[in-house]
Amino acid sequence: MIFEWLHPFLIVTALVLMVIGAVRRVNLWRAGQSDQIDLIAGLMAMPGRYLHDLHDIVERDKYMSKTHAATGGGFVLSAVLIILVHLLGIDSQILAWALMASLALMFVGALFVFKRRLNPPSRISKGPWMRLPKSLLAFACAFFVLTLPAAGVLPEGTGGVLLTLVLTGLIIWGMGELFFGMTWGGPMKHAFAGALHLAFHRRQDRFGAGRSTGLKPVDLSLAHEVGGVLGVAKPTDFKWNQLLGFDACVQCGKCEAVCPAFAAGQPLNPKKLIQDMVVGLAGGTDANYAGSAYPGKDVGNAKGGPNQIITEGLLDPETLWSCTTCRACVEECPMMIEHVDAIVDMRRYLTMEKGQTPNKGAEVLDNIIATDNPNGYAPASRTNWAADQNLPLMRDVKEAEVLFWVSDGAFDMRSQRILRAFVKLMKAANVDFAVLGDEELDCGDVARRLGDDATFQSLATRNLAVLSQYKFSKIVTTDPHAYHCLRNEYNDFGSDALNGVEVLHHTSFLNELVQQGSLKLNSFSGGKVTYHDPCYLGRYNGEYEAPRELLRSMGIEIAEMERSGFRSRCCGGGGGAPVTDIPGERRIADMRMEDVNSTGAELVAVGCQQCTAMLEGVVEPRPQVKDIAEILVDQLAEELH
Amino acid sequence: MTDQNSFDVLRRDPRAERIIRNRLHPLHDTYINTGAGGELTEVRGPSGLLRKNPHNVGFIGPNGIKRIDRLKGNAAASGKGRRSSAAQETLLPLHQVENPDFYVVVVPDMVGGRLTGQDKDVIGQAHKLAVGIEGNGAVLAVCFGQSKEEHFDTAGVDRLLLLDDDSYEGYCPEQRLAALVQVESAYKPPFWLFPDSVNGGSDLGSRLAARIGERPAAQAWQVDNQTSICRGAAGTIDITRTTPRLLLLAEECADQIDETRHEALPVELGAVPTVIAKLQDQGQVAVDPNAISLAEAEFILAAGNGIHNWDQFHTAASILGATEGASRVAVDDGFMPRVRQVGATGTWVTARVYLAVGISGAIQHMQGIGQCDKVIAINTDAGCDMVKRAALSTIGDSQEILNELMTLVQQFRTQQSEGGDQDAA
Amino acid sequence: MQPKQSIAATGNNLKIVSLISVGKHPQSGRVRRADQDSRAVELGMKLLDSGNPTGGDSLVVLHAGDPKEPGLRGYAGMGLNSVQVLELDPAADAVAPLGEYLQQFAPDIVLTGVRAEGGESSGMVPYQLAEKLGWPIVPRVADIISVEAGVAEVLQALPRGQRRSLKIRLPFIASIDSAAQDARQSAYGPASRAMMDIEIVDSSTDQLRENWSEAPAKKRPKRLKVIKAKTAAERFKAATAKSQSEGGKVMQNESAAEQAQAIFDLLLEEGVLR
C-alpha cells in the first residue's frame, strides 16, 4: 500500500491530540472546588458502575441500551485493537479478525443510531449530534477496509491511490470525531467525561442501587470571610466533579422530556441548563447548542466563562427559580448528572449573597426567620389546631414510642384535616405517640430549596436540639418534605438526636399498622381511585409501595396514571416553586390533573399536604383530592375497645 | 334629658307595671329581661316618682348585642301600643361654662372640614380630664382651615378657636405649630389633646411636644388625670405611665359626648406670626384608584373566574371608584395583570370593603383577604366558601348584578353633584 | 402611581443618613430589622443609586445602641458595607447623641421610620431631632422624587393610597411611611460580613421611663355601638341594617336590582363611595 506510514501517523496524531485535549479538559474541571473523593477507588469501581448503575437507567429504553452496548462496546474494543493492529503493527490474523468483528458490531450499532436519528424526537439535540452516527459509520467502515489485508482477506496493497485517499478521508473524519472530538468538546466527549464522572461522582452513594438525595450543606464560615461566596456564583465555584458531571451530558433530553417546568412553559429546560454550565466551564456562547431552548427564550444570547457570574449573562435567574426540585430529571438522566444540586447551588448564591429570591420568596424567608413558619403566624399558635385533640406533649411525657412530627400543616386549615385524620388513626391503633407542640419548628425544607441554607441550618440545629431532649424510637410525619429533611438532611449537623431513630412517612407507618392488624378497615366503595406519588416520598425516598398497599388494603384497585412511581409528574409544589411562582404557559398542577383525568378516576389519593393544596388549587370541576390518611379514616371499622 | 319624651303620649300598661313591681310574680323575669320599653326600666313607683332600674338599661338588639337605649325604648315600644311620633330632633340640655378657670385644648383633625369620630372621642376624653381638675374647666377646640362642621355644640366643644384664614389652608404644619405655640402661651392649658391619627393629629401633636419639650403619651387609650395606658412597641405592649400634659389619643379612647349640648363659643387668638415655611404644599396628587397599590386600597373590586364580561368589570371598577383585584385564575388566564392578584402568592390586602365577583374563595385566595373588614360576594354558587366568608352575598349572575349596581352608583353620583356637597359617608 | 422618574443627576453630592432601630416581629416578638426603618434604608440606597453617577452622594446608616445587637445585621444584609453605631446603653436616651452626631456630620437628608417597633414607639425621635437641629421634618414620606438646587420634592403618604406632593428645603428629616417602597431582601452573606463602625458615646439614662410599667397589650373591647339615632324609626333602621351586615346575609331569591341595592347600601354605609 502506498503511504504506508500515513495511517499509523494519523492514528498517532489523533491520539496525541486526544491526550492534549484531555489534559486541557481536565484542567477546566480542576478549576472547580476540591471535593473529598477517593480517586483510585472510584476508577476501580468505574467499569462496574457503567455496567450496572448506568446501564440500569439506559435499560429503561431497551432499543437505546442495545444500540449503545453495540456501538459503545464495539468502539472501545475496536479502539484498543486498532492500536494493537495498526499502530503497534502486531501481525496477528486473530487480532485482525477480532477487530473486524468489533467494527462490524459497532457498525450495526451505528446503523441503529442512524435509524433513530432519521426522525428524532424533539428532546434530543441535533447539530453535531446528527453527524455522530455517520462519523461512527465512517470510522467503522474505514478501519474495516483497512483491516481487511491484515486479516488476510485481501492481499496487502490492494486498492489504488483513490481508495487510499477515500479511506484516509474517512479515517480522518472518524478519528477526528471519535478520538480528537472526545476531548475537544465534540459529542464523543460524553464517553470520556462520562466514564470519569462515574468514577468521581459527587454522590458516590448513588451507586450500587443506593440513594443519595439530601442536599449538601453550605460551609457558612464563608459568610464571615471577606471575598467568601456562599453558593455558586461562577462555574469555578462548583465542585470540580460537578463540572466534570456537566461535561458528561449526552444531550439525550431525557430530563427535558420529564421536566414539569419545561412542560408548563416556564423558562427551564434541564438539558439546556446543563449545556449552559458546559458553556460556562469552557467559556463561550450557546450559539452551537442545537436542542430545545428554555421556553420563551431564544438560543444564542447566553455568554459565560469559568470566572464569570453565571446569572449575569449565562442564565436568567428565572430559569433557576422555575425548578420544583422534583428530581425527575436526575432520575431519568443516563449519565447520572445532578441537576437539582446545581440549581440549588446557584440559588444559594442568589439568596444568600444577592438577596434576590423572587416574588414571595423573600417574604417567606423573612417569615421563617422571624416566626419559624412560612406565613408569619405567631409561633405560639402552632398547636391551636389541636386544641380539641388532647395530644400528649413531649415536654410533658418525655418519652414515647412515636414522635409525631406535625409540620407547618398545623397552620393551614386544609392540612389540619389530614393531621386530624392521622391522629384519629393513631388513636384507633393505640399508638403511644406524642408531639413537640410549640417546640417544633419549620423543618427548613422551603428555606433550603430557596437557597437559604443559613436558615435551614439554623432550623435544623434548633430542631435537633429539641429532639435530643426526648426519647422515641420512631418519628412519623405526614409531610414528605419534613420526612426528607429529617431522614436525609439532618444527619450533617453532628447531632445524635436521630441516631437509631426510624424516620417514617405516615403511609409507611400506617401500612405497618394495617399489616399488623392494628387498624381494621372497611372496604372502599367510592368509585375509581388513582394515586399521585409525591416527589419527596417517591423519588427522594423510594417509597412507592406503602401507599399503594394501603389503598389496596381497602380494596381499592388503583387506576395508575401513565406517569406514576419513579416517573410520577410533580404537582408543582416543591422547591419553593409556588412561592417564587415563575410564570409559564400553564400550571403544572393543571397538567397533573389532566393525568388524573385521563385515568377516569373520581378521587386522587395523595400522601402530602402540599400536593393536596396544589391539586385542589385546580379549578373545579375536577376529581376529589384526599390524603390517604383521610381516606383511611373514613374506612375505619368502628371497634369497641 | 328629661324633656325629650314630652311630646309623646305616654300609654301606661298597669299590668306590666304591677308585674315589674312584684319581684315574686312568675312573669317578673321575662319583663325585666326583655327590657321591654321605657315603662319597664323606668317605672313609676307607688309614690308617683320615676324609679329607675339600673340593671335593666338597654335591650338586646336583633344581633344579640346589648344596646343602651337612651330614648327609653321607643323602638321596642313602637310595637306595644305607642304611636311613634314623627322624626324629632331632641334638644339636649346645655352645658355652660362661664368664665372658665382653665382650658383643656383639643386639636381635632377636621378631615374634610368636619370632626371625625376620633376627634369626638378626644373631645370626650377632654371633658373627662377637665372634670378631674379642680375649678371650672372648658374644652377648647382649636380648628384649622375651613370648617363645615355644624355640630360643635353636641360634640362637646365649649370654646372654639377657628383659624381659617388662608395661611392655615392645606398642609402647613409649621404655621399651625406657630398658632399652637401662641395658644400655649395664651392659655397655659393643663392638657393638650390630639387624635393620634394619620390625618394630621400625630404630626401636629408631635411637633408641639417637641417644641414645648413635653414627652407625649402616644397611642393612649385609657387616660385619667393620673395615669395613662398607651400602646407601645407597635401595638404589642401596654405602657402604664403618669399622664403627661400632652396626649396623642387612640381611637375610642373615651366615650363621645352625647347627652349634652355645649356653647361652642368662638374665641380669638392674638396675631400669630407668619412663619417662613420650609415645607411647601404642592397639593394632593391625583391618584387613579386603579393605580393605588392593592395593599393600600380601601375598596377593592375583585374579579375571578366567574367574570365573563371584562369590559363591564373594568367599567364597574371605575364607576365605583374601586381598585381592581383578581383571583389567580383571572391572572393566569391573562385577563388581569399579576400585580392585581390577591392571595397567598399575590398581595395580602387590608381593604375595608372587598367586593368579590365570581371568586369561589379557595383557601389561597382567602389568605389574602384575612384582614378585610367587609367582604361582599357576588356569585352564582350559594355554597361556595366566599359566600361563607362574606358579610353580604348576592347569588346571581355577576354581569346582571354589576349592571344594576353601576346604575345605582351613577344615579347617586349625579344626585350628589346636583345636591352639591353631600357627605357620602 | 408610584412615580418612576429618576432623581435628576445634578451633582448634588448628597449626604444621606438613614437612622435604624431594632425591630420586633409583631407575631413572635423576635428581633428583626424594623419595617419602616428598612424602608428608610431602601430609600437612601435608591437615592444613592439614582443620584450622581460619579458617586458624589453618600449614605450612612446610623444606629444608637448596642453594636452587637443581631437585629442590625438585617439592615447590613441589604448590601451595606458598614453600619455606623453610636454605642450606648440601650436604656439610655438616644436622641441627644444622635443629634450631636448629625449636627457634626451635617447631612442633607435624614431618613427615619415613623414609629419604632419596640419600646415607647411614640414616633417622637424624628421630631425631637428636627427641633434640636432646627430642620424641617416631613412625616410619612412615601418617596423622594427629586433633589434639585437644595430643594427636594417628596411624596407624602395620605390615607387610602392618596399622596401629597411637598417641596422641602435641605437639610431635612423625613419619616418613612409603610407605603414607601418595600425594603430589598436582606442576604445572609453581606449581613454577616458588614462592619460595625463603632463610636462610644455617653448619654444619660432615660429616667422618666424607669417609672413606667410595661405589659403585653390587652385586647381592647370594641365599643358597643350605641344607637345615636334620634327617632324610633331611625333606630329601628339602624338596628336592622346592622343585623344584615353582621350575620353574613345571603340574598338568593331577590331580583338583581334588589341585590344591587343591598350592595349599594352597604358601600354607602361603609363610606367607600366617594
Ligand SMILES: Cc1cc2nc3c(=O)[nH]c(=O)nc-3n(C[C@H](O)[C@H](O)[C@H](O)COP(=O)(O)OP(=O)(O)OC[C@H]3O[C@@H](n4cnc5c(N)ncnc54)[C@H](O)[C@@H]3O)c2cc1C
Ligand atoms: C400554591 C397555590 C397558590 C395560590 N395562590 C393564589 C393566590 O394568591 N390568589 C388566588 O386567587 N388564587 C391562588 N391560588 C389558586 C386557588 O387555589 C384557586 O384556584 C383560585 O383562587 C380560584 O379562582 P376563582 O375563584 O377565580 O375561580 P373558580 O374557583 O373557578 O371560581 C369561580 C367562581 O365564580 C362563580 N361564577 C361562575 N360564573 C359566574 C357568574 N356568571 N356570575 C357570578 N359568579 C360566577 C362560580 O360559582 C365560582 O364560585 C393558588 C393555588 C395554589 C395551589
Ligand code: SF4
Ligand atoms: S442532563 Fe442527562 S438526561 Fe439531560 S440531556 Fe444530559 S444526559 Fe440527557
Ligand code: SF4
Ligand atoms: S428537578 Fe424537576 S423541575 Fe427541576 S429541572 Fe429537574 S425535572 Fe425540571
